[in-house]
Amino acid sequence: MLLGEMLSIGSALAWATAVIIYKRLGETLPPLTLNLVKNLLVLGMLVLTVQVLGTAPPRLDALGLGVTLLSGVLGMACADSLYFAALNRLGASRAGIIGNLYSPFVIGLSVLFLGESMRPLQWLGFALVSAGVLVVSRARGHATELDRRRLRQGVALGVAAIFLMAAAIVLIKPWLGGQPVLWIVLLRTLGGLLGLLVLFAWRREAPWRTLSGRRVRWPLLLLAAFVGQYLAVLMWIGGYKYAPATVAAILNETSSVFIVLLAALSLREPLGARKLLGVACTLAGVACLLLA
Template sequence: MGIGEALALASAATWAVGVILARQLGSTLPPLALNLLKNGLVLSVLAPIALWLYAGQWPQLPTADLLLVLLSGVLGIAIADTLYFRALNELGAGRMGIIGNLYSPLVLLMGYVWLQERLGVQQWLGFGLVALGVLLVTRPSANGERTSGHTLRGVLIGMTAIALMAVAVVMVKRVLEQQPLLWVTLLRLLGAVVGLAAIAWLPAMRRWVAFSPRNVAWPRLVAAALVGQGLSMLCWLGGYKYTSASVAAVLNESASVFLVVLAAVWLREPLGRRGVVGVALTFGGIACMLLGRTSP
């Protein structure tokens, strides 16, 4: 296992911890406020570290690459993470973890189109198994009953969030290969925070950022930001820097293993037989993708 694969797995573990913490924060913080606070905190920590490590030397990015990285932050963090937290509040961590398994097939497809990373027969089979697993878990029960958080709206919001995350990372893959990891991470965060602040400034959105500071578990928020956002993002982008997008995406899917287990143990969220079958299908698909992967 190379450094890229190790970073992709580390990203999965830290992301799962962050999602569980964010799920617990969702009762006191609206998704937009949670996303803005988390990313603002990480930016305030990473910026001094980057300036110290690089002695104030700014990265030499062409204007087009700089705009691409900033746009990636707006799409993949400002918009996608806000939608993700919204869906997380409706669906719970376990089911959202299953929907997240759509991520690797999407990255594989985009890598094929934009990065010329070729898909084999086993990878296409894996795509089908993952999609089937997601549909099984998110389909309403036969008697038409749904739990209060398990709604079609939450599923659609969650899928949109995952799609935007996939687009955002594939679009900066080539920039990541050529530029320092920390600078790219910092610039994506800057784009995200500016985008979130602009969205929060809109009169129609201000009610979505209102919260009572006294009701917020600040130590938990700091942990969610530094572990589930900052450390996870560094590892996540590092995985894409040092290995192919398809391999990194497949290994990122191990996040749902951590997420389902943590949701069951930590949050006492029941998964049920359908969820178990859905997990089995999706991870069978992941195995097919990993066995059928090609070199970068």
């Protein structure tokens, strides 16, 4: 396999592992706080790595720098916070299946803004992925109105998060060529942190006060930041650097299978027929997108 494809699959596995950890952390930390601390830890890791490797900074003009920072605001400050909120409401396996909307969103945005085109088989893949998400987003017949409302909120938050993630990577794709991946990830993380600080200011909350009185499992948080952000995002950006955007997006979707299996093993989330049908539909859609 080519380097880009290998990096994309590795990113999917790393992100799936982190989602399970973030589900645990979300039991005690609100989404914005979890996202802020996670990004601070990742920024420290990236700065240390840049210093150790002596990587030269990217050659970006003012527009490229602005786009890179904006990509971080959309993809890390906004999208990650929304995803953590969805994770708290839906559980890891449902949130993972909704994540399969990522490749259709990337393909659609690539058609609109990068000049790529969609074939009939890709449209079929989009429909199958959407059908899989609809299957897992429907509550069971005996669910209470509160459960249904929580499920609808989680699905809406999850879809919004995945759309922003897709928009962020399509936005930055034209600037990836010839640039050091490590620095691009560092600048995106910085943009994400700036965006989060703006969100805290808008909510008139002090970031450090949200941690007071809460039980923070720092070893687990450090592991999630390293695996789910540092490693996963480096491989994610690398996948888009060395492979076409549509191919990288499709291979990223294998994370849903990893998430469902890991959630069943470690979080004891049930593997019901509805989830399995949702996984089957979304994977069939991903296969159509890959074969198109």
